[in-house]
Amino acid sequence: MNIVLYGGTAILLALSFQKDRGKSMKALKKAWKAFENILPQFLVVILMVSLLLSLLDHDMILRIIGAESGWLGVLLASLVGSVTLIPGFVAFPTAALLLQGGAGYMQIAAFISSLMMVGIVTLPVEMRYFGKRLAIMRNVLAFFFSFVVASVIGFVMEVLI
Amino acid sequence: MKKFLKQFKLPLGVALVYILLFVFSPDIARRSSEVTWEYFLEMAFILPPVFILMGLMEVWLPKDKIQKWLGNDSGLRGGFFSLALGTLPTGPVYVAFPLAASLLHKGASITNVVIFLGSWAALKIPQLMVEIKFLGLPFALTRFALTTIALIIMGLFMKAMLTRFPDKEWLKSRENLPD
Numbered sequence: 001m002n003i004v005l006y007g008g009t010a011i012l013l014a015l016s017f018q019k020d021r022g023k024s025m026k027a028l029k030k031a032w033k034a035f036e037n038i039l040p041q042f043l044v045v046i047l048m049v050s051l052l053l054s055l056l057d058h059d060m061i062l063r064i065i066g067a068e069s070g071w072l073g074v075l076l077a078s079l080v081g082s083v084t085l086i087p088g089f090v091a092f093p094t095a096a097l098l099l100q101g102g103a104g105y106m107q108i109a110a111f112i113s114s115l116m117m118v119g120i121v122t123l124p125v126e127m128r129y130f131g132k133r134l135a136i137m138r139n140v141l142a143f144f145f146s147f148v149v150a151s152v153i154g155f156v157m158e159v160l161i
Numbered sequence: 162m163k164k165f166l167k168q169f170k171l172p173l174g175v176a177l178v179y180i181l182l183f184v185f186s187p188d189i190a191r192r193s194s195e196v197t198w199e200y201f202l203e204m205a206f207i208l209p210p211v212f213i214l215m216g217l218m219e220v221w222l223p224k225d226k227i228q229k230w231l232g233n234d235s236g237l238r239g240g241f242f243s244l245a246l247g248t249l250p251t252g253p254v255y256v257a258f259p260l261a262a263s264l265l266h267k268g269a270s271i272t273n274v275v276i277f278l279g280s281w282a283a284l285k286i287p288q289l290m291v292e293i294k295f296l297g298l299p300f301a302l303t304r305f306a307l308t309t310i311a312l313i314i315m316g317l318f319m320k321a322m323l324t325r326f327p328d329k330e331w332l333k334s335r336e337n338l339p340d
Contacts, residue, residue, distance in 0.1 A: 002206070002207070002294075005207070005211070005235065005290055006209045006210050008210075008214075009210035009213050009214055009295070012214070013213060013217065015295060016217055016220075016221070019203065023220045023221070023222070024217075026216075026220050027216035027217045027220040027221075028213065028216055029216070030219050030220065031212040031215060031216030031217075032212070032216075034212050034215055034216070035209075035212045036168075040168055040171055040172050040200075041171075041205065042171050043169075043171075043172035043175075043201075044171045044172050044175055045171065045322065046197055046200050047175040047176070047179070047193075047197055048175060050193040050194070050196040050197040050200070051175075051179070051182075051189075051193045053193070054189045054192045054193040056258070059235070060217065062267060073286070075214070088285070088288040088291060088292065089204075089208070089211070089287075089288065089291050090292070092291045092292050092295040092296060093200050093203070093204060093295050094296040094326065095295065095296060096200075096296060097200065099296075101249070105300070108296075109300070109304065110220070112292075112296075112304065113283070113304065116282045116283040117279060117282055117283050117308075119282075122163040122258075125258055126258060129258045129259065129260060129261070129262040130258075130261075130265070130274075130331070131328040131330070131331025131332075131334075132328065132330070132331065133323060133326070133328035134163075134271070134275075134319065134323060134328065134331075137319055137322065137323075138275060138278070138279075138315070138319065141315050141318075141319075142315075144177055145308075145311050145315075148307065149303075149304060149307055149308070152303060152307055153241045153300060153303050153304065156299055156300075156303050157299065157300065160299055
């Protein structure tokens with residue numbers, strides 16, 4: 001995985017430099033800027049989640065979003081995912097930490113899916129661009145979809161583990 | 162220095178909590194720091210190529226080109242283009258809003274716009290790399306496949322609904338927009 005990622009990026013970068021040096025430098029600058037922008041947010045989330053995991057004991061996480069928490073845990077995870085606005089780069093390591101801390105795959109799947117596809121915070125902007133109906137319908141459908149993702153991923157991971 | 166402080170005021174604040182913890186509850190502090198460090202290393206390893214990929218995509222895929230490809234044609238090919246284009250560009254979803262809105266304005270179908278928005282938010286390739294790394298291939302692949310199917314269904318359904326029950330208020334507000 002890492003070899004593919006690093007190798008692929010290196011090849012693309014080399015091709016890009018061969019074709020247009022200036023554009024490639026611009027790409028690197030954009031990459032650095034995006035990284036710089038995300039770094040503080042990323043640090044905060046990692047620090048907070050690590051702290052939270054040490055404070056909450058294993059049993060507590062299990063009770064709230066553990067595999068045994070069932071659909072209530074899924075609902076809770078979906079709601080949290082809908083109202084938060086964190087980039088995937090930060091969300092995935094957080095989810096992995098929670099899984100290690102005892103969270104269930106169903107609940108994590110619901111969180112990830114609603115985080116990406118439901119945006120309560122961005123809803124006013126979305127309504128301005130696409131109208132109330134489209135925006136609300138899209139978010140409501142996406143919210144329910146996170147339950148579908150939860151049940152299918154829960155099933156898949158259960159078969160695999 | 163001032164810029165640094167401003168940008169990093171939140172992480173510094175949390176770091177302060179850590180320092181306090183080290184004084185009052187060294188055990189918890191040590192455990193948290195260990196987890197933090199472990200994940201920081203893992204991220205530090207995977208992020209550089211991911212961000213370089215994002216930079217390259219942004220430079221080589223100019224926004225006006227995207228608009229042209231997605232433009233007026235719809236149907237299966239348009240849907241596929243919407244899906245594929247959503248996976249490529251980068252940036253948060255509120256960057257996709259104005260882009261998708263102008264597509265809609267130029268005659269792209271609602272189906273394509275819904276697919277494009279969803280794919281931009283949930284199926285971005287660089288993001289997928291990080292997902293595979295942290296949650297594993299089965300998790301990422303299942304989510305990818307499900308989301309692709311769901312977006313197509315959502316797009317078709319929403320188009321049907323909004324054709325039958327048009328959002329008059331919004332259509333009226335759009336009449337005043339310049340072409």
